Amino acid sequence: MALMAAVTVSSSGLAVAAPLATETAKEVALTLHAKVSPIEAVEKAEQYSKAHAFEVFARKEKMETVYEVKAVNADALLKLIVDPTSGAVLKSKQITSLKDLAREHQNELHELAAAKTTLADAMSVAETSSGGKAIEASYKMHEGKLTYAVVVEKAGRSETVFVDAELGHAVSPMKSSSVSGEMGAKEGAAK
Helix, strand or coil: CCCCEEEEEECCEEEEEEECCCCCHHHHHHHHHCCCCHHHHHHHHHHHHCCEEEEEEEEEECCEEEEEEEEECCCEEEEEEECCCCCCEEEEEEEEEHHHCCHHHHHHHHHHHHCCCCHHHHHHHHHHHHCCEEEEEEEEEECCEEEEEEEEEECCEEEEEEEECCCCCECCCCEEEEHHHHCCCCCCCCC
């Protein structure tokens, strides 16, 4: 079981395709022991960009682990790089203009930006409902609803918790996998 898929941008618009960057037990450990949590990284990125975050994960950049936060504002998709030690936004750039996306993806992102539950809120809900610590998250459609898929780590195992973006509560049972053994496993079919 793979953890979740990242939202990627192609010439045809958004697609849920590639596994998120936090694929190894070592990266999970770095995330769990960082001074700045993924939740705090999302909050810092939103404050800096005045945009609505929809994805966060840890990745390597120039031999250092950083958080990558993707966000949407009224005009564009943004990528922000956040330092896991200080919480400082190291880089911010526009990925694409919203007008360049397919209409269906524009509508999805506008719906997400208007949702009552933020990504940081969803990550907190997932932590509370699972008893684990959020290590990455992204939005996705789940059972016909706009949700956040939040991966939490608890005692060496990962669980994906889906949180309803409108209602702010967990909406499906959590499934477990070994953090060290399956974080880089092949991508499963998303529901």
